[in-house]
Amino acid sequence: MNTTRLDHLWKRGRDFLGVHYPIMCGAMTWVSEPQLVSAVCNAGAFASIACGNMPPDALARHIEETRARTAKPFAVNLITIAPNYDAHLDIAVQARLPIIVFAGTIPKAPDIEKAKASGARVMAFAPVEAIAKRLLDYGVDALILEGMEAGGHIGPVAGTVLWQQILFKFCDQVPIFTAGGIATGKMMAHLLMMGASGVQLGTLFVMTHECTAHDNFKEAFKRADARDAIASPQFDSRLPVIPVRALKNKGTNEFGRLQLELLKKLDSGEIDRETAQLEVERFWIGALRRAAIDGDVDQGSLMAGQTVGLVDEVKPVTALIEDLVRDAEAELNRVAESL
Amino acid sequence: MNTTRLDHLWKRGRDFLGVHYPIMCGAMTWVSEPQLVSAVCNAGAFASIACGNMPPDALARHIEETRARTAKPFAVNLITIAPNYDAHLDIAVQARLPIIVFAGTIPKAPDIEKAKASGARVMAFAPVEAIAKRLLDYGVDALILEGMEAGGHIGPVAGTVLWQQILFKFCDQVPIFTAGGIATGKMMAHLLMMGASGVQLGTLFVMTHECTAHDNFKEAFKRADARDAIASPQFDSRLPVIPVRALKNKGTNEFGRLQLELLKKLDSGEIDRETAQLEVERFWIGALRRAAIDGDVDQGSLMAGQTVGLVDEVKPVTALIEDLVRDAEAELNRVAESL
Numbered sequence: 023m024n025t026t027r028l029d030h031l032w033k034r035g036r037d038f039l040g041v042h043y044p045i046m047c048g049a050m051t052w053v054s055e056p057q058l059v060s061a062v063c064n065a066g067a068f069a070s071i072a073c074g075n076m077p078p079d080a081l082a083r084h085i086e087e088t089r090a091r092t093a094k095p096f097a098v099n100l101i102t103i104a105p106n107y108d109a110h111l112d113i114a115v116q117a118r119l120p121i122i123v124f125a126g127t128i129p130k131a132p133d134i135e136k137a138k139a140s141g142a143r144v145m146a147f148a149p150v151e152a153i154a155k156r157l158l159d160y161g162v163d164a165l166i167l168e169g170m171e172a173g174g175h176i177g178p179v180a181g182t183v184l185w186q187q188i189l190f191k192f193c194d195q196v197p198i199f200t201a202g203g204i205a206t207g208k209m210m211a212h213l214l215m216m217g218a219s220g221v222q223l224g225t226l227f228v229m230t231h232e233c234t235a236h237d238n239f240k241e242a243f244k245r246a247d248a249r250d251a252i253a254s255p256q257f258d259s260r261l262p263v264i265p266v267r268a269l270k271n272k273g274t275n276e277f278g279r280l281q282l283e284l285l286k287k288l289d290s291g292e293i294d295r296e297t298a299q300l301e302v303e304r305f306w307i308g309a310l311r312r313a314a315i316d317g318d319v320d321q322g323s324l325m326a327g328q329t330v331g332l333v334d335e336v337k338p339v340t341a342l343i344e345d346l347v348r349d350a351e352a353e354l355n356r357v358a359e360s361l
Numbered sequence: 362m363n364t365t366r367l368d369h370l371w372k373r374g375r376d377f378l379g380v381h382y383p384i385m386c387g388a389m390t391w392v393s394e395p396q397l398v399s400a401v402c403n404a405g406a407f408a409s410i411a412c413g414n415m416p417p418d419a420l421a422r423h424i425e426e427t428r429a430r431t432a433k434p435f436a437v438n439l440i441t442i443a444p445n446y447d448a449h450l451d452i453a454v455q456a457r458l459p460i461i462v463f464a465g466t467i468p469k470a471p472d473i474e475k476a477k478a479s480g481a482r483v484m485a486f487a488p489v490e491a492i493a494k495r496l497l498d499y500g501v502d503a504l505i506l507e508g509m510e511a512g513g514h515i516g517p518v519a520g521t522v523l524w525q526q527i528l529f530k531f532c533d534q535v536p537i538f539t540a541g542g543i544a545t546g547k548m549m550a551h552l553l554m555m556g557a558s559g560v561q562l563g564t565l566f567v568m569t570h571e572c573t574a575h576d577n578f579k580e581a582f583k584r585a586d587a588r589d590a591i592a593s594p595q596f597d598s599r600l601p602v603i604p605v606r607a608l609k610n611k612g613t614n615e616f617g618r619l620q621l622e623l624l625k626k627l628d629s630g631e632i633d634r635e636t637a638q639l640e641v642e643r644f645w646i647g648a649l650r651r652a653a654i655d656g657d658v659d660q661g662s663l664m665a666g667q668t669v670g671l672v673d674e675v676k677p678v679t680a681l682i683e684d685l686v687r688d689a690e691a692e693l694n695r696v697a698e699s700l
Contacts, residue, residue: 027700150588151670171519178588180510181521182542183667187587204519208529208555248526249489249517255594273422276545278597284532285621286628328522331490349472357554358700361366361693 023345027354028214035219038143038164040095042066043343044220045210046166047227049073049099049123050174050325053235054086060091061232061339068122070099073209076111078288085117087240095120102126102133115140116233121244122207128153131160138163145199149177151187164197166222172202173225173267173327176253185216193217194292207349214350215357225327230339232251236317241337242269242324248331257281260288261302262296269324274320277305282316314357364686366693367553374558375481376505379459381405381674382682384549384558385505386566387540388412388438388462389513390421391575391653391662395423399430400571400678407559408566409438409462417448421494424456428587434459440471443464452477461684462505462512467492470499477502488516490526503536503560511541512564512666524555532556544668546688553689554696564666569678570627575656579675581608581663587670596620599627599634602639608663615660616644 035044041143045067047054051074062069073085081098088096098114100107103126114122114137122137124146137144143163148154154165167188169181181202189198197219204210210221213273229243254277256263260343261281268274284298306323313322337345374383384406386393390413420437427435433604437453439446442465453461461476464486470527476483482502487493493504502528502582506527508520518526520541528537536558543549549560567574568582585608593616600620607613623637645662654659676684 031699124606150586152586169519170519171521177668178591179667180519180542182508182510182519182548182585183544183670184416186542186545186668186671188550190545203519203524203525206525206529209521209525211365212555215699217545247491248487248522252517255596257594257596258621259614275598282596282621282624286625289625322381329525331518331522332525346633352698357696360554361697361700 023344023351025351027358028211028351031214031354034197035199038219039067039068043347044068044199045221045343045346046070046201046222048172048222048224049125050224050228052311053233054099056087057236058227058230058233058339059096060127061093061230062227062343063088063092063094063096064095065340067343068096068186070121071099072099073110074104075101075104075106075358078106078113080105080109081113082117084291085113085119088310095217097123099122099125100129102129102239103299111136112141115156118142121145123147126164128156129160134160134162134338147177148184148188149310150179151184154188154192158192158195162196162198164219165192166199166201167202168222169202170253170265170267171328173251173330174325176265176267178265185213189217190308193219201325203329205332207346207351208353210346211350211353211357215354223329225329226342227339229333229336230328230342231336232339235314238317238319239314239324242319243326243330244334244336246306246326246330248328251326251330253329259299261285263302266306266323266325267327269319269326269330271322271324272307272320273309273323275287280305306325362683362688364690366697367550367686367690370553370693371559373536374538375622377558378407380407382686383407384540384682384685385540385559385560385561386678387511387513387563388464389563391650392567392572393438394573395426395560397429397432397566397569397572398412398435399433400569401566401682402427402431402435404431404640404682405433406678406682407435409436411438411459412440412443412445412449414440414445418454420445420449421456424452424458429559433506436460436462438464439464439468441468450475453481453564457481458509459691460484462486463501467495468499473499473501473605479522481698485626486516487523487527489518490523493527493531497531497534501535501551502612503538503558504531505538505540507561508541509592509604509606510667511665512590512669515541515604516604517604524552524674528556532558540667544671546685547692549685550689550692550696559663562667562668565667565672565681566678568672568675569681570675571678574653577656577658578663581671582665583673583675585665585669588668590667592667597624597695600624602641604667605645606662608658608665608669610661610663611659612645612662619644
């Protein structure tokens with residue numbers, strides 16, 4: 023495949039990740055495990071093992087299994103607010119992974135130093151402008167800008183705005199990868215022209231043969247429109263909800279009812295704030311596993327980006343990447359001719 | 362100003378709107394009145410009078426006043442669900458305006474025909490893919506794709522996704538203008554490269570000298586971050602809320618409390634659904650006027666897009682447009698050299 027224009031635009035992303043295609047498969051809990059991660063890396067792209075809150079020895083085993091399946095570089099994606107986070111960081115550092123991704127909250131400066139001291143390059147998520155600036159001050163090596171149209175845990179700002187606030191301003195300073203809402207090679211091409219060093223996709227990688235998510239999960243993705251992937255709303259500042267984008271189903275409805283019930287009980291003094299908050303946090307525990315592994319698409323959490331409206335077939339990882347690359351190169355050629 | 366590359370890319374948008382710069386000032390109720398509309402048109406761009414639900418004779422007067430201030434083309438933006446909508450359509454048709462914009466819901470086929478029979482070209486908003494297809498079937502002459510990052514009444518899908526679902530697929534068929542989240546000439550340049558015939562901005566035009574919005578309103582925009590412009594959440598399907606993006610303030614908090622109160626009363630049978638819905642709809646009546654005209658930024662509705670995080674000065678309309686055009690042309694040149 024001729025990729026002359028792409029080669030030029032994404033040289034920096036390639037060099038940074040140490041891969042042929044700077045296309046990242048975003049870390050998805052229960053989904054980004056050795057089979058999918060190694061398939062993506064073997065296809066020439068890049069992926070991260072999703073640590074979620076797995077037991078530390080499971081993470082060590084996942085790293086080992088992935089290494090058994092691929093000789094290519096991959097990363098782990100640490101959730102700074104996970105109870106097992108400290109142990110995860112230790113394992114990633116001991117494993118001498120080439121890249122460590124911090125997600126969740128802003129990582130502490132000593133944790134970033136620790137990761138870098140192991141030889142890893144550090145990437146972190148910037149969901150708003152102020153956090154991007156802070157991460158650059160902390161010496162993060164690359165940023166991932168994820169717009170709120172993404173799936174799973176999301177920030178409050180759309181990609182369009184983040185690209186103008188952060189990508190345009192800081193892309194000369196560090197490699198920046200854009201995430202959220204990307205489902206076509208054309209879009210990828212335009213983001214590279216905007217200055218991105220590469221892109222990160224999640225929803226599209228769910229729709230691959232190598233992804234171990236339950237068939238019901240993939241079928242739900244096929245049927246869904248973009249507007250079906252909704253962010254969980256917070257009803258009251260007394261009950262903070264970390265927004266998650268997932269497909270509407272019985273579970274999301276019940277979560278709404280739960281919040282209303284809890285607020286009613288809070289108002290009447292029947293329960294205290296802490297108890298209410300605990301119930302909110304407990305509601306979704308295990309829900310992603312129920313959907314992605316057990317195939318319960320009614321009550322489980324069908325985390326999905328709005329790009330779910332653009333996917334309607336399941337294909338091999340290699341075909342997905344080839345399609346993206348071919349369409350992107352064609353788009354770059356079209357734009358070059360139009361200018 | 363040299364605009365060779367822009368001239369080439371936006372020829373179609375120019376011809377369609379009959380203007381020098383196919384940059385549209387989106388219709389903002391209480392804000393898009395004769396002074397701002399005429400200033401935008403006299404600067405070579407395009408604007409629409411926001412009909413909102415003004416008395417029909419006020420609309421006729423607005424059209425007259427705008428014509429007294431500019432010889433350039435402009436449009437009216439009709440809200441299909443406004444009680445005065447039918448009268449507004451009649452006035453627009455009688456005034457023989459060159460373009461009529463339909464907003465709100467999908468316009469009825471006979472209304473589109475009526476508008477076209479008057480000699481007007483018809484534009485309509487496509488907030489999701491299915492509506493875009495329907496509008497094209499109905500013979501709409503151009504589409505406006507507005508992502509959920511926009512201000513005021515918004516759809517459920519982000520711009521990124523709409524561009525892939527609609528712009529990439531249908532831009533050869535009709536001129537498509539993109540709206541929501543656009544605050545820089547660079548972004549405008551990239552949207553033109555994606556196939557847009559032009560762009561529509563709202564929040565940026567609030568921040569002009571010619572905009573008659575209250576100084577408090579503009580000051581609130583200066584201070585706000587992107588994440589402060591939130592969409593009003595719907596708490597329960599029994600109480601539908603048409604989502605509006607506006608800056609968080611006392612009013613948005615109280616709207617949340619109101620929904621909780623009403624749902625509690627609904628559950629206890631204290632009120633019926635119709636009464637509750639009426640209260641929801643009444644809450645914001647007059648709120649935009651309170652904010653934009655009276656300057657009450659605590660209780661009023663500060664409708665704003667997420668681009669509010671990118672604006673920090675008030676400038677003349679001509680300067681705003683010149684900045685956009687200069688930055689866009691520079692970006693096109695940069696991209697052309699990078700390919």
